[in-house]
Amino acid sequence: MSDPMSDLSSKDVADLSEDEARAELERLAAAIAAADIAYHQNDAPEITDAEYDALKRRNDAIEEAFPELVRTDTPTGKVGAAPAEGFAKVRHGVPMLSLAKAYTDEDVTDFIERGHRFFQRDEGLALAFTAEPKIDGLSASLRYENGVFVQGATRGDGTVGEDITANLRTIKDIPERLAGSGWPEVIEIRGEVYMTYAEFQALKERSAAIGGQDYVNPRNTAAGSLRQKDPSITASRNLKFFAYAWGFTSADPAPTQFEAVQKFAEWGFKISPLMVRATSAEELIAHYKTIEAQRSSLGYDIDGVVYKVDQLELQRRWGFVTGEPRWAIAHKFPAERATTVVRGIDIQVGRTGTLAPVARLDPVSVGGVTVVNVTLHNEDYIKGFDSKGDPIRDGKDIRIGDTVVIQRAGDVIPQIVDVLIEKRPPEALPYEMRDTCPVCGSPAVREVNEKTGKADSRRRCTGELSCPAQAVESLKHFVSRGALDIEGLGAENIELFFSKGLLGTAADIFTLRDRRPAVQQALAERREEQARAREAASGKTRKNVRSVEDRNYEGLDKLFAAIDARREPELDRFIFALGIRHIGETTAAALARNFGTIEEVIRVGKETAAAADPMAAFPSIDGIGGTVVEALVDFFGNERNDAVLDALLLQVKPQPYVVTISADSQIAGKTVVFTGSLEKMTRSEAKAMAERLGAKVAGSVSAKTDILVAGPGAGSKLKSAAALGVEVISEDEWFERVGK
Ligand code: IVH
16 A cells, blocks of 8 residues: 655655645654754654754755745754744734723723724714733734644734744643634634633642742743743643634634634634623723622632724724724723731741741731731742842842731732831841751751752752651651542641651551550540630530540541551552652652662662762653752662661552553554653653553554554644544543553
8 A cells, every 4th residue: 555655755856746845844844843852852862863864855955946835943954943042933923912001990981982082983883892801821822724723822022922832732722623614714813821720729739749849820830831841841731721812814703803702612712701792881890890809719810801892893993003902901900919017937848848938927808818928939039039130029128027018919829019118117137048947957058950050049958857847748748649648647647646756757657556555645635635725715615525535446447447558559659659859740650660660760769879970870761851860869869768768668568560451452563653742651651651562653654553642732643644544542542542
């Protein structure tokens, strides 16, 4: 049987038709880009230098023969993948504008009146407006050609943005192909990329669990997530998108703004459910109030309401001033702020030893929520500088005794936005961050990042597990959901048992049963205390209290049973539970898959720690870079951890990682291609897994391909597969099929 793809790739340039040349340039651009990423970003070349050169030469020859077909993302002359400093530039078909602002009802009335004045020549004209939330995220422009998403860009300076197509493809609200029909041949759909509070909180928790970075607010985090070099990181952030406008289009989507946006919904986009059509300032302001009332329950940030002229014909007639349409305006919500006093600055010590300063405030209500603490992030932040050394709060520092302005950024995380220097008590001194751990007294240092040469923004206590704060936090992590997940042994019980000396390290959890009387005693005492506190609060006394002992027996048996049930944990959970810095669930799973047993993980870990050049000694695993290797070196190079681990392994037997092949495995003997961003495994793991199951893994789709496993962002390979009738399955379906 002939293979159209490989036929084309071996056809002489002189014999190519224009369509074939276009297809070849597309294939070559993708192949060269993939090779660049493998070589420059992953340090794992997938083709030989000679093969790479041949691709480049063919690309150059076709470009020379068909200069009009040169792609905007031509690989010619590009050195390596998109340069580390940034993304390729994209010129918007139509500039991305900003909006004039209204702060008061009067500003809104003025806007409507200006409209009526402008159109007054038109008697009987029914000037209408739309009103919808102003989402506080990042705007993006998505180019669709013949219903297919071809390029996505940031706003940039409004004229030229950055090409973040691969990252945008990971967003589930952005369709790869438009649904329905009737879309213009070319249209730039515009809208807002944002992060929900729930997703933001989850990310913060995941990061805190591995001693990772701190995230300030959903908007900045969404921005950072969109600028990732590795789209699988963007994918893991679960960003969302609302479509609300468009740029260049080969035809109006509809005669009105309102209908156009409804069309977007038909084409598969999410649109704001809070968009209405109205004709008077009163109606618009009423809708503004409706939206404002729902603001805190939406689950994502909005910072106002946007009014737009509904009829596109009238939008065109009213036109633009520099950088802004005359026919639209953003009615902003007042910032939710309040003033209070900083009474103290406490230092919290996290599981990995990070020292996090927290300001204790006189309780103050901001937008309906009482705020008593705000995080101060790190010592530079307290001094008035961000991580780049640029001033924040006009460079004003924060001192105990200061009167400060609190704002609930995005309605979730309160922060100090200003310091009222005129109210500063004369005796208030600049805050001095301590250089020892407040819990164990060990030195607390700002580690220097070897790559950037910059000191970490946060200090870390060097006491490791001898620091009670780190020890207890490590124990909490060990039993947490993604780790050993021991039922009935939550953070509260861990704290209690730790404070009573019943637990020191993770191994002690498994011998807790030996200390049953003391455990029972500790639980009983706490119950007593709690009951007394409740009585004191309610003023009532207790009647007929069952004996504390009776009540505890049953619970204790359950607890010990739950502990026993976890003596043979899955390897990935166990690795995650160890709480090695920078090793989250995904990295733990990658290590488990690659090394198979805990013995092997330890052997490689120790060998790497002992090596002169650890980076070179550590096997190359996709998705595992210098930060993780350094963390492994720190962990396995530390003798104290040896003892902890040895004791633990006397109690638990982590299960070897096995890929079970289902009896009817349809994988063996098949040719498989992986494309798009895989979320549960790295590309090299996918390859290794497929090969273990007896499959052949190919780099491109051809008629010989049996299965294409496509993750989000799959592009040309998906098209080829469709054209060739190759079976396409998702990553989840892949796992179902391989029986893992
Ligand atoms: S319309 C020509 N609608 O606000 C009109 N913008 O200040 C272009 N934004 O850059 C924008 N929600 O990032 C529009 N419902 C909405 C919006 C919205 C948020 C942002 C957008 C834009 C900025 C303009």
